[in-house]
Amino acid sequence: AQKITQTQPGMFVQEKEAVTLDCTYDTSDQSYGLFWYKQPSSGEMIFLIYQGSYDEQNATEGRYSLNFQKARKSANLVISASQLGDSAMYFCAMKDDYKLSFGAGTTVTVRA
């Protein structure tokens, strides 16, 4: 079974600064995929970024980038130039056969 670990329950970041959210995973599969989702206070789940295990380059989507270190089994999300609207819960997830397995999440609060 896949396991996702997010060790940071909450983080504060100053507006316009970058923040890194940690995610480590455990799998015996050679082929896998990792996702990050954002969940604002309104509750919806918003897909941010995806990294496949065979992707040679780190994924980037606008201000989001994924620092993928395969040997360490980590897939940290970097949010650059934080904005007040980035305040939310962030979940790391891994695809596992028919489903996604989620980490416990990290709450990010952006301060003005």
Place this chain on the structure above:
Amino acid sequence: EPEVTQTPSHQVTQMGQEVILRCVPISNHLYFYWYRQILGQKVEFLVSFYNNEISEKSEIFDDQFSVERPDGSNFTLKIRSTKLEDSAMYFCASSEGRAKSIQFTPGLFGEGSRLTVL
């Protein structure tokens, strides 16, 4: 942009009552999922559905839960006799391919249905 839609957005029910949560997945998607998120906790997988049958279910998905695709567009989650601990946000998701396949899309989630059991 296509999206997964869920109804109702919020439902309050009495313990022991039956609840049906509805989802309209994206039209060309073949795999459908229900996830649950108890307030303040992580998102948990309940069930996946493909080709009119359950492909995988978690230990949470016991006999009081059922899913069906009654008319080719809706995908429903029924909770037969609700308990207090069923209070949660329920998310529907859909994808083109199986999670492990190359064709797997991120799993587009609906906005969720918040269930409150009193």
